[in-house]
Amino acid sequence: MKAIVHDRYGGPEVLRLTDRTMPVPGPEEVVVRVVAAGVDAGVVHLLEGRPFPVRMALPLRGPRVLGTDVAGVVHAVGERVTEFRPGDEVFGVCPAGGDGSFAEYARTTASKLALKPRRLSFHHAAAIPVSATTALHAVRDAAAVRAGQRVLVLGAAGGVGHFAVQIADAAGARVTGACSTAKMAVVRDLGAETVIDYTAEDPLHRGPFDVIIDTGGHRSLRSLRRALAPRGTLVLVGSEPEGAPLGGMGRSMLAGALNPFSRQRLVMLASAVDRDALTDLSALAEAGKLAPTVTATLPLDRTAEAIRRLGRGHGTGKTVIAVEE
Numbered sequence: 105m106k107a108i109v110h111d112r113y114g115g116p117e118v119l120r121l122t123d124r125t126m127p128v129p130g131p132e133e134v135v136v137r138v139v140a141a142g143v144d145a146g147v148v149h150l151l152e153g154r155p156f157p158v159r160m161a162l163p164l165r166g167p168r169v170l171g172t173d174v175a176g177v178v179h180a181v182g183e184r185v186t187e188f189r190p191g192d193e194v195f196g197v198c199p200a201g202g203d204g205s206f207a208e209y210a211r212t213t214a215s216k217l218a219l220k221p222r223r224l225s226f227h228h229a230a231a232i233p234v235s236a237t238t239a240l241h242a243v244r245d246a247a248a249v250r251a252g253q254r255v256l257v258l259g260a261a262g263g264v265g266h267f268a269v270q271i272a273d274a275a276g277a278r279v280t281g282a283c284s285t286a287k288m289a290v291v292r293d294l295g296a297e298t299v300i301d302y303t304a305e306d307p308l309h310r311g312p313f314d315v316i317i318d319t320g321g322h323r324s325l326r327s328l329r330r331a332l333a334p335r336g337t338l339v340l341v342g343s344e345p346e347g348a349p350l351g352g353m354g355r356s357m358l359a360g361a362l363n364p365f366s367r368q369r370l371v372m373l374a375s376a377v378d379r380d381a382l383t384d385l386s387a388l389a390e391a392g393k394l395a396p397t398v399t400a401t402l403p404l405d406r407t408a409e410a411i412r413r414l415g416r417g418h419g420t421g422k423t424v425i426a427v428e429e
Contacts, residue, residue, distance in 0.1 A: 107207035108407045109167040113153035116408035127203045127211035129182040134214050138427040140230035141205035142173030143410050144263060162201035171205030172197050175220060175230035185214045193220040195229040197377045206407050206425060218382035221389040231396035231422035236385050238375040239267035246371045247315045247337045251276025259319035261287035261420045264341055266397050268317050269294040274393040282307035287420050337369040397421030
């Protein structure tokens with residue numbers, strides 16, 4: 105089979121398309137014939153080996169197939185798998201550091217898959233798992249967003265942000281989305297009640313907000329807390345500052361340290377994809393309340409270009425690799 109691998113850390117230039125042996129499922133695993141694979145920030149972290157803790161947690165030992173988000177058709181199942189059978193249309197994630205989804209076939213555990221929403225194409229389903237699960241955990245679980253609350257989403261047009269806007273809107277919140285000028289129409293179409301061009305106005309000046317979901321800004325905790333209601337909730341999803349040794353982790357760690365001493369809730373988000381989250385997201389998609397914005401679809405041999413498009417917080421929506429046409 106064809107696959108995109110890297111055997112050293114670096115940028116997209118270290119990726120190569122090569123032939124690999126098809127994976128074989130273990131007892132609780134599933135091999136998926138990949139139709140499409142989503143591109144998310146975690147792929148960049150694995151490729152670059154940054155921030156440094158990534159190298160410690162998932163060291164690179166020989167050629168590694170990149171890719172986490174996956175949508176496709178079940179090819180084979182392990183002997184203990186009862187939830188799926190060959191021919192099922194599924195979506196979910198492959199384990200980081202394992203047999204990734206930037207390949208014609210990918211292997212993952214059955215618990216990381218769910219049936220694909222019938223309403224969505226494979227390419228749109230592949231855009232959901234990592235980013236939309238992160239948004240779901242931020243909005244529903246960490247912030248417990250309720251109807252009528254004022255919710256600010258920073259980075260509202262990005263991979264996680266554009267899902268956060270939709271999930272908060274589905275919960276009945278009054279959503280304010282902050283983005284650059286060119287992306288304002290996209291965010292408005294997602295369901296934001298108010299859209300602010302952060303290049304012309306500081307969205308924090310519109311506070312106080314009951315909830316702030318920061319999906320990749322570099323603002324100080326002090327400025328974010330000033331825009332938050334006295335008992336509001338701040339959820340730090342991520343940040344991609346260039347050159348910072350801990351990436352966005354330093355700010356999140358500080359928030360975790362301050363939280364016990366604050367009336368405001370300061371949440372350092374940790375998110376993992378499982379079948380429950382995928383099933384909940386599928387239900388939202390089937391109800392027409394969640395739809396990925398896919399701004400680019402590229403073939404497998406242009407994966408490096410797809411990763412370059414992702415950038416560091418500058419993209420709109422999601423980029424998808426079309427493994428099968």
